[in-house]
Amino acid sequence: MARFQGIDFYDLDALFSEEERMIRDTVRSWVEDRLMPIIGQAYHKHRFPTELIPELGELGVLGANLPEQYGCAELNNVAYGIIMQELERGDSGVRSFTSVQSALVMYPIYAFGSEEQRTGWLPKLASGEAIGCFGLTEPDFGSNPAGMITTAKQTSDGWLLNGAKMWITNGSMADVAITWAQTSEIGDVKGIRGFVVPTDTPGFSAKDQEGKLSLLASDTSELVLQDVELPDTAMLPGGSEGLKNPLMCLTQARYGIAWGAVGAAMACFDEALSYSKERLIFDTPIGGKQIQQVRLADMLTGITQGQLLCYRLGRMKDEGTMTPQQVSLAKRANCDMATNVAREARRLLGANGILVEYHSMRHMANLESVYTYEGTHDVHSLILGQALTGISAF
C-alpha cells in the first residue's frame, strides 16, 4: 500500500495551523514507518509493542499538552487531538497507551498533584522512562464508579489501601498507578480521593486480563491492593472534590478518544478505498459496483462529520469553553461512526478482510472496546439526556 495520506474531503487542512499540520505529518510518518510494519504481528501475538515507548517519549507525544517545564511539548488541544487521531490510525492499543499515560496519569498529577509529585513523575512519564496506569473502574463498579469499594483508611503516618481495580490499561507494565479510593463511607462521592501509588509498593499486584478478543496489542490488567501502605504525601492534594476529580480526567481522555476513533475510521476507509480499486470481480474493480460505492460514500460521510466535530471541540477546549457534555457527544458519535466504518470496510474486503495483514478487522475488534470504555455509548446517551431534560436516567 502507498503511504497513508490522510482523508480530508472538506479541506480541514486549511483550518489547521502550520504547527498543527507539522505535528500531524510527523506523527503520521512515525506511525507509517515504525508502527505499521509491526502492528499486525504484535496484535496477532497479543503483545503491546513496548519497544516503541522510548520513541513515543522522544517524539514528545506523552502528555503533549502539558507544560514544557515538566518536560512536555506544551501543545494546544487540537494538536493533542491530532496526535491521538494519527496514533489510532495505527492501532487503538497504542493510542490507548498514550491516552492513559497523558490524560489519566500525567494530567491528574499535573492538575491535582503537589509540586513534588509533578517534578518527581512528569518528566519521567513524558520521556517514557516511567509508565503509568489509572485505577478507577472495579469489577462491580464500571459505569457507576461512585459505588467503589476500594478503600483508603488513614493511619498514624499515612494511608492503607485495600481493594481491586479492573480493565486497567498499562496495569501490568506500570511503574505508577493513579488509584482512586474511598476515604469515607461507601457511596460518599465526596470521599473519593486519588493516590499516586508506585507499583513496587508491597501489597500492590497486577495481572493480565486473559481471554480478550479486542485491544490485543494493549496491556489490560487487573490490579489488587492488599494492605498497601502509603505515606501522607501519596495523596493528590488538589483532588478534594471527590468523584468529580477522576471524572475530570475522563473528560480529557474522552476528548482524545473522539479524535482517535476518527483515526481508526480513516485507516479502514483508506484500506477499503484502495482495495476497491484493485480487487477485480467479473473483470471490473469492486469499486465500480454500486453497493461498494454506497459503502464508501457512507464511510466518508461519517468520517467527515467526525472530523468536523473534533475540530470544533478542540478549538472550544483551547478557548476554555468546552463542556463535558460536548465531549460526551463527540465520544459517543465518533466511536459509533468508527465501529460502523470498520465493519463496513471489513465487509468490503471480503474474505481477505478477516486476515491480520489487512487492518480493518483489527480496528473493528479494537473499536468495540473503545465504544465501551471511558463511558459506554449508552452512558453518554444518558449524560446527554440528562443535560437536555434535566432528569437523570442513570
Add this chain to the structure above:
Amino acid sequence: MKVVVCIKRVPDTETHIRISETGTDIDTRGVKYIISPYDEFAIEAGLRVKENMEGGEVSLLTVGASEAQETLRNGLAMGADKATLLRADSYMDGLGTAKALAVELKNSNAQLILFGVKAAGSDQQQVGPMVATLLDLPCVTGVSSFKFGDTVVICRREIEGRVEVVEADLPAVLTITKGEYEPRYASLKGIMAAKRKPLEEREASFNQSGIRIEKLSQPPTRGAGRILEDGPDAVPELVRLLREEANAL
C-alpha cells in the same frame, strides 16, 4: 563549526503529479510540499556535525517563493538553529539558484556547505557543484558519510562497484546521498521551538533563468502484465520472450 544546509521545497514524492494547463508546469492545486528527501539527509548530517562537535551552528538556506518558509520551519523543527529564505517568485534554473545562493554564502563564514545530492522535484543535480564553483571551493558529490581531519573533510562515496574515499580541504561543499544519515523525526517540542527560531526572508539577489521548460508530459502508462500459462510448460515461451522481446537475457 558553522554548517549551512541548502534545501529545496518539492512536491511530496507520494503526490500524483498532474500537468497544468500551460503544459510547462505542474498543477499545484492540492499538492503537498516537503523538504526534498535528499536534503533531509543533508540536514541530518549537519545536525550530527553539531552534536558530535558539541557546538557550532546549523543554518538552512533556500531559494523559492514565500511558501518555502514552511519548508524551512520543518528543518528548524528537526533541530537547525536558523534559516534564510531568498525569495524568488519565478522559475529559476540551476545556475540562477546557485548564483543566488553563492551571493549569500560568500560572506557566511561557513566551513561546511551541504546539499542533497539532487532535488526530488527536478532531478538536475546541478546546484551543489555550481555553488562550489562560484565560491571556488572544493566539492564532493554523492557523499554517503564523512568525518573530519584537522583541516579537511574525509568523505566516503559509494560508486559503481567500489567505495571511494575522498579528502577535501575545508571549507568545502558536499552533496549528500542516502547513506548513514537517516533523517530524524522532528520532535513535537522541536516543532514548537521552531516558531521561535530566527527565520529571515529577503529578495534573492539574482533572479534570472537561462533555461526555460518547453513542455511537460506524463510518462506513458505502464501496460498490463501478461500471464503466459501456469506451471513449467510456460518456461520455454517465457525464456523466448525474455530473450527476443524484452532483451533481458
